[in-house]
Amino acid sequence: MIRFENVGLRYGMGPEVLRDISFRIDAGSFQFLTGPSGAGKTSLMRLLFLALKPTRGLITMFGHDVSRLSRSDLPTVRRRIGVIFQDFRLLDHLTTYENVALPLRVIGKAESDYRTDVVELLHWVGLGDRMHVHPPVLSGGEKQRASIARAVITQPELLLADEPTGNVDPTLARRLLRLFMELHRLGTTVVIATHDIGLMDQYDARRFVLNEGRMHIYD
Secondary structure (H helix, E strand, C coil), X not given: CEEEEEEEEECCCCCEEEEEEXXXXXXXXXXXXXXXXXXXXXXXXXXXXXXXXXXXXXXXXXCEEHHHCCCCCHHHHHCCEEEECCCCCCCCXXXXXXXXXXXXXXXXXXXXXXXXXXXXXXXXXXXCCCCCCCHHHCCHHHHHHHHHHHHHCCCCCEEEEECCCCCCCXXXXXXXXXXXXHHHHCCCEEEEECCCHHHHCCCCCEEXXXXXXXXXXXX
């Protein structure tokens, strides 16, 4: 599904924040991305979401050379990806329910076809009584859960989660990880960026470890 070959990334004229990154991610796999603060985890996730293009090297996703994708091609490819951002990116003028349902509306589904699924997922992540309020009144943890629900509601081919359990308590963190594992069982490829070693130790999954812009892989 994804292949990086000698990828480098720099911002402007600054030093490379990622250097000679090479790896492959097979369809239906599950992996963690970890490393110290400033190691480049978020930059790598932005490359995977096609928010950035590499300064050098080759990235292939879903059979496409990323550097050759036109601006008009990007929305089609991105619809195959669910993303959980650290800054949530919820739309303040939409309710929690409407934010979570938005990816389904974008692809043209009728509300009668998805309402039950959205409501059920909101209850599952503990937002059943918050579905009709707007993001400004949600806590950080509630916004995180709404962002997670929005990312998984379409059962994407690829799920990218940047510190998805950073604003929730350990019990809810384990519950959310079970949700990601269930999506993986159904065929979704999952990449979770986290610094929580204890959380990773609970799962038998490959680890990509970034340190000073370079990657080590532990199967």
